[in-house]
Amino acid sequence: MTAVELGQPSFGGGLDLVPTTDEPQKAKDYTSDQEVRWCPGCGDYAVLASVRSFLPELGLKRENIVFVSGIGCSSRFPYYLDTYGMHSIHGRAPTIATGLAVTRPDLSVWVVTGDGDALSIGGNHLIHALRRNMNITILLFNNRIYGLTKGQYSPTSETGKVTKSTPMGSIDAPFNPVSLALGAEATFVGRALDSDRKGLTEVLRQAAAHRGASLVEIFQDCPIFNDGSFDVLRKGDDVAERLIKLVDGEPITFGNDNEYGVVRSASGGLEVAEVADVGQDAVVVHRAGEEDPTQSFALSRLSDQDLTHTVTGIFRKVDRPTYDDGARAQVTAATEQAQQRGDDLQALLSGKDTWAVLPEPENEQ
Amino acid sequence: MSTDAAVGPAGREVRQTHRVVIRFAGDSGDGMQLTGDRFTSEAAAFGNDLATLPNFPAEIRAPAGTLPGVSSFQLHFADYDILTPGDRPDVLVAMNPAALKANLEDLPHGGILIVNTDEFTKRNLAKVGYESNPLEDDSLEPYTTHQVAMATLTRGALEPTGMSKKDAERAKNMFALGLLSWMYHRGTEGTEQFLREKFAKKPDLAEANILAFRAGWNYGETTESFAVTYEVAPARLAEGTYRQITGNLALAYGVVAAGQQAKLPVFLGTYPITPASDVLHELSKHKGMGVTTFQAEDEIAGIGAALGASFGGALGVTSTSGPGVALKSETIGLAVALELPLLILDVQRGGPSTGLPTKTEQADLLQAMYGRNGEAPVPIIAPQSPADCFDAALDAVRMALTYRTPVFLLSDGAIANGSEPWRIPDVETLPDLSVPFATEANAPDGSGEFWPYLRDADTLARPWAIPGTAGLEHRIGGLEKADGRGTISYDPDNHDRMVRLRQAKIDGIEVPDLTVDDPTGDAEVLVIGWGSSFGPIGAACRRVRAAGMSVAQAHLRHLNPLPRNVGDVLRSYRRVIVPEMNLGQLAMLLRAKFLVDAHSYTKVAGLPFQAEELAGVLTDAVKGDLPA
Numbered sequence: 001m002t003a004v005e006l007g008q009p010s011f012g013g014g015l016d017l018v019p020t021t022d023e024p025q026k027a028k029d030y031t032s033d034q035e036v037r038w039c040p041g042c043g044d045y046a047v048l049a050s051v052r053s054f055l056p057e058l059g060l061k062r063e064n065i066v067f068v069s070g071i072g073c074s075s076r077f078p079y080y081l082d083t084y085g086m087h088s089i090h091g092r093a094p095t096i097a098t099g100l101a102v103t104r105p106d107l108s109v110w111v112v113t114g115d116g117d118a119l120s121i122g123g124n125h126l127i128h129a130l131r132r133n134m135n136i137t138i139l140l141f142n143n144r145i146y147g148l149t150k151g152q153y154s155p156t157s158e159t160g161k162v163t164k165s166t167p168m169g170s171i172d173a174p175f176n177p178v179s180l181a182l183g184a185e186a187t188f189v190g191r192a193l194d195s196d197r198k199g200l201t202e203v204l205r206q207a208a209a210h211r212g213a214s215l216v217e218i219f220q221d222c223p224i225f226n227d228g229s230f231d232v233l234r235k236g237d238d239v240a241e242r243l244i245k246l247v248d249g250e251p252i253t254f255g256n257d258n259e260y261g262v263v264r265s266a267s268g269g270l271e272v273a274e275v276a277d278v279g280q281d282a283v284v285v286h287r288a289g290e291e292d293p294t295q296s297f298a299l300s301r302l303s304d305q306d307l308t309h310t311v312t313g314i315f316r317k318v319d320r321p322t323y324d325d326g327a328r329a330q331v332t333a334a335t336e337q338a339q340q341r342g343d344d345l346q347a348l349l350s351g352k353d354t355w356a357v358l359p360e361p362e363n364e365q
Numbered sequence: 366m367s368t369d370a371a372v373g374p375a376g377r378e379v380r381q382t383h384r385v386v387i388r389f390a391g392d393s394g395d396g397m398q399l400t401g402d403r404f405t406s407e408a409a410a411f412g413n414d415l416a417t418l419p420n421f422p423a424e425i426r427a428p429a430g431t432l433p434g435v436s437s438f439q440l441h442f443a444d445y446d447i448l449t450p451g452d453r454p455d456v457l458v459a460m461n462p463a464a465l466k467a468n469l470e471d472l473p474h475g476g477i478l479i480v481n482t483d484e485f486t487k488r489n490l491a492k493v494g495y496e497s498n499p500l501e502d503d504s505l506e507p508y509t510t511h512q513v514a515m516a517t518l519t520r521g522a523l524e525p526t527g528m529s530k531k532d533a534e535r536a537k538n539m540f541a542l543g544l545l546s547w548m549y550h551r552g553t554e555g556t557e558q559f560l561r562e563k564f565a566k567k568p569d570l571a572e573a574n575i576l577a578f579r580a581g582w583n584y585g586e587t588t589e590s591f592a593v594t595y596e597v598a599p600a601r602l603a604e605g606t607y608r609q610i611t612g613n614l615a616l617a618y619g620v621v622a623a624g625q626q627a628k629l630p631v632f633l634g635t636y637p638i639t640p641a642s643d644v645l646h647e648l649s650k651h652k653g654m655g656v657t658t659f660q661a662e663d664e665i666a667g668i669g670a671a672l673g674a675s676f677g678g679a680l681g682v683t684s685t686s687g688p689g690v691a692l693k694s695e696t697i698g699l700a701v702a703l704e705l706p707l708l709i710l711d712v713q714r715g716g717p718s719t720g721l722p723t724k725t726e727q728a729d730l731l732q733a734m735y736g737r738n739g740e741a742p743v744p745i746i747a748p749q750s751p752a753d754c755f756d757a758a759l760d761a762v763r764m765a766l767t768y769r770t771p772v773f774l775l776s777d778g779a780i781a782n783g784s785e786p787w788r789i790p791d792v793e794t795l796p797d798l799s800v801p802f803a804t805e806a807n808a809p810d811g812s813g814e815f816w817p818y819l820r821d822a823d824t825l826a827r828p829w830a831i832p833g834t835a836g837l838e839h840r841i842g843g844l845e846k847a848d849g850r851g852t853i854s855y856d857p858d859n860h861d862r863m864v865r866l867r868q869a870k871i872d873g874i875e876v877p878d879l880t881v882d883d884p885t886g887d888a889e890v891l892v893i894g895w896g897s898s899f900g901p902i903g904a905a906c907r908r909v910r911a912a913g914m915s916v917a918q919a920h921l922r923h924l925n926p927l928p929r930n931v932g933d934v935l936r937s938y939r940r941v942i943v944p945e946m947n948l949g950q951l952a953m954l955l956r957a958k959f960l961v962d963a964h965s966y967t968k969v970a971g972l973p974f975q976a977e978e979l980a981g982v983l984t985d986a987v988k989g990d991l992p993a
Contacts, residue, residue, distance in 0.1 A: 032840070034840075034852065034853075061833075061835065062835075062838060063832065063833055063834055063835045063836070063837070063838055064832065064833050065832075066832045068673070071843075078840050078842075079840050079842075079853065081840075082838055083838055084832040084838050084839065084840075085839075085840035085841070085842075086673075086676060086703070086840070086841055086842055087840065087841070087842025087843060087844065088669075088699060088842065088843065089695050089696065089698075089699050089843055092665060092666075092669045092695075092696065094666075094669075095634075095661065095665065095666040095667075095668075095669025095670050095673065096669050096670065096672055096673035096676070097673060098634075098659070098661075098666070098669070098670045098673060099632060099634055099659070099669065099670030099671055099672065099673025099674035099675075099676075099677070099679075099681065100673040100674065100676060100677045100832075101673075102632065102657060102659065102670070102674065103630060103632050103657065103673075103674045103677045103678075103679040104677040104678070104832065104833070106833055107677070107832050107833065124662055124663060124666070125662065125665075125666055125669070128661075128662040128666065327657055327659070328657075330652050331652045331653075331655070331656075331657055333652075334651075334652035334653035335652070335653050335654075335655070337653055338653030338654065339653075343653060343654075344792075345621065345622055345625050345654065345792045346791075346792045348618065348621065348651070348654065349618055349622070349789050349790065349792065350606070350608065350789050351608050353406060353409070353410060353608060353609070354606050354607060354608045354789065355409065355410055355411075355412050355606070355607050355608075356605070356606050356607070357412065357599075357600075357601070357602045357603065357604055357605055357606075357607060358604060359604045
């Protein structure tokens with residue numbers, strides 16, 4: 001059998017079919033009446049504040065925005081936003097978002113998840129949502145620990161990490177969420193730090209505008225069970241030497257005076273060098289829109305869990321048909337054909353092969 | 366076969382008979398399902414009442430000629446309304462030694478046996494442990510045996526096509542069909558037309574199959590070995606237009622119709638699983654009727670997407686079998702907490718675990734009833750026959766939409782793949798299933814807020830407020846919610862109230878009273894079943910009554926909630942028998958709920974009950990001898 005051709009796919013923006021409003025909106029409009037119950041100092045507060053102040057910028061009708069979450073500390077997020085929301089079950093938020101995105105193109109659908117929710121119990125759903133390129137935006141809060149269950153190691157915890165469930169140190173190898181997403185054929189992958197409101201907002205802005213699945217990894221601090229896990233990226237003298245902020249179309253340099261650059265390594269990947277040693281021309285230029293994900297993948301591998309060189313910004317942003325647009329196009333095409341043929345429910349039920357049973361003759365003894 | 370004899374024009378005897386059971390049995394690769402299906406279509410087109418029982422292994426192609434590879438198709442057709450595919454065949458067609466060995470014990474002495482002799486080689490006989498060739502020893506003496514070299518004859522008929530011997534032999538199932546079609550006075554045009562359409566892109570193959578089919582027909586007509594042919598007159602069913610339908614097809618049509626009648630898009634989120642996959646296959650053809658199908662990465666994603674679609678205002682549906690239900694359980698619990706409509710189609714199969722994927726069982730009742738954490742009541746509906754799956758689907762959707770709840774529909778392998786005539790409904794007579802979405806704030810305090818868990822006084826259903834509705838923005842989830850307002854609540858009294866409210870909502874669902882069939886009105890024994898056992902139980906009751914005894918029959922379509930009068934019905938009989946294809950799940954519920962001494966009769970053999978065995982159980986019960 002051959003597929004039914006439905007014409008060239010058109011790549012629009014992620015929110016093209018979502019109704020907008022001219023009414024000015026403020027962060028307060030997106031604040032629900034629920035008291036926020038995260039621990040004091042939790043990185044989730046910063047992300048919530050960024051999202052609340054970013055959403056008005058989209059100018060969407062508030063009732064057309066839906067946040068779906070799984071289980072975990074971050075998954076309480078929808079309760080604190082005055083949009084439609086669902087706090088679902090562990091790991092399954094992408095599945096619920098999938099049904100919603102396919103049936104309701106007029107909605108802006110967001111998934112809020114954590115490292116345990118998305119990468120452990122929900123790993124299967126995450127990779128398939130990315131592969132299908134569902135038109136949803138996934139915010140993956142990565143604090144490298146299980147918070148809500150009180151401090152067990154997570155699938156992003158460092159090997160050797162001592163936690164309540166690993167008193168002799170974790171022997172698990174961690175996932176690199178950006179590498180995983182790229183391997184799962186994600187069309188948009190970004191990363192930001194919870195405390196970097198400007199950087200986070202920029203990634204959110206582009207993620208929302210992307211038609212297709214957007215994965216945004218947000219490094220986020222759990223002050224109770226994994227305090228200070230990302231501090232090396234926030235304070236100290238060498239922050240500039242650790243943090244690499246991607247700018248599309250620009251050479252990838254960093255350091256207080258951009259003295260470091262990312263260059264090709266002998267093994268075929270990428271590595272860090274001093275620009276003075278290798279020359280400006282050797283520094284690779286970031287291209288988020290490159291079809292081939294090789295360079296983006298190499299960027300995600302620049303640093304181990306020790307955060308020596310941590311890349312933030314948008315790793316990849318390419319156009320590919322979305323599952324939900326395709327599903328709707330098939331329904332539309334089939335509906336038009338059915339109308340042209342005059343198909344209806346009665347015709348369907350009757351089918352082709354029927355026989356009639358006539359009334360029995362009366363008074364026949 | 367009850368028969369009236371006459372002499373036909375060719376001098377050959379034509380017997381009028383009221384009912385016949387034919388079983389085609391062969392290797393998985395022999396095309397027995399197609400052969401049976403085709404004969405069924407001819408019987409349907411002729412106007413017989415019919416019921417079928419396909420029986421095939423889970424392996425797609427087990428090693429050829431072995432017992433695990435045997436596939437069979439049993440067809441019962443009659444000139445009156447019948448209830449089952451028949452206990453035992455009157456005619457057994459055995460295409461190889463394995464098929465003979467696996468099926469012969471079901472053939473009553475005196476039955477007709479048609480054997481394809483070409484496969485009875487030393488090697489094939491050894492494969493299935495025949496020490497001597499049954500065609501040559503006296504083991505087939507009790508039967509009216511016809512030895513036909515079907516492969517050789519087919520090969521001969523196809524010689525002019527120039528086809529290879531091996532390819533030609535593959536059409537031997539059509540030879541068998543031709544022979545049986547001749548024996549039972551069936552037309553040839555329908556099958557020939559069917560073959561032309563089926564192989565439209567390979568006209569050579571169509572012609573080859575037609576040649577084989579005709580060769581089988583002519584073989585009956587010209588050889589002397591078949592002295593008798595049989596006629597089964599059309600059945601006098603209720604007036605109307607009929608078609609043949611399987612349970613899975615009726616289920617799919619029911620879902621399409623429910624979407625239309627509810628004026629909602631249908632979203633099926635599912636994962637392939639035997640024996641439910643045909644529901645997905647069928648629904649995926651009806652995108653033009655507003656149906657979206659989503660083949661998810663797993664069972665959990667299937668139901669998750671369906672629930673997401675329901676949240677967005679579509680009719681969310683998921684289809685599966687027992688192992689899939691186990692995986693979906695947590696999401697069903699979420700749907701109970703969210704109080705959103707959701708249809709769960711469970712086509713039951715033999716369990717536990719992978720169990721018997723292609724065989725039937727009704728052992729998921731307690732799983733559907735209780736298989737979730739916490740108090741999570743879900744309505745359960747069970748169709749009683751293939752055609753009944755259509756009405757059951759509409760009924761299930763009515764409940765899901767009206768009461769905003771997940772609903773279980775428990776079909777099973779026997780009715781999913783079995784077929785019968787279906788009186789095609791006039792869509793004008795189908796019920797309107799539409800329900801309104803919430804559009805306005807509803808807070809009783811006049812605050813202008815929207816309370817997502819403020820219930821309808823009659824149904825106890827909460828409002829269905831879908832995203833995109835201004836002013837009704839709200840958050841729902843699996844955490845316990847405050848009664849009315851719907852915000853998270855850990856209040857002990859509130860939780861107690863919400864648990865009871867959710868239960869009361871399901872308990873209060875309107876279902877029709879249970880009706881009892883007790884023609885003489887003096888029965889002391891009541892037999893009560895549920896789901897696909899309706900046919901065998903009904904046929905057993907007929908036999909018992911025909912023998913002059915009284916027995917009352919009741920059949921439960923609604924397992925949760927049970928009809929209001931079930932307790933009264935049970936208590937008005939001295940003895941209650943509950944036959945089930947499990948170890949007594951309904952009996953346990955009835956005993957627990959009504960404190961009646963209901964007696965289980967159970968069998969879990971992967972096949973439907975036989976009318977004969979149930980008639981024996983009921984006869985014993987009438988005489989006061991209850992099943993242990």
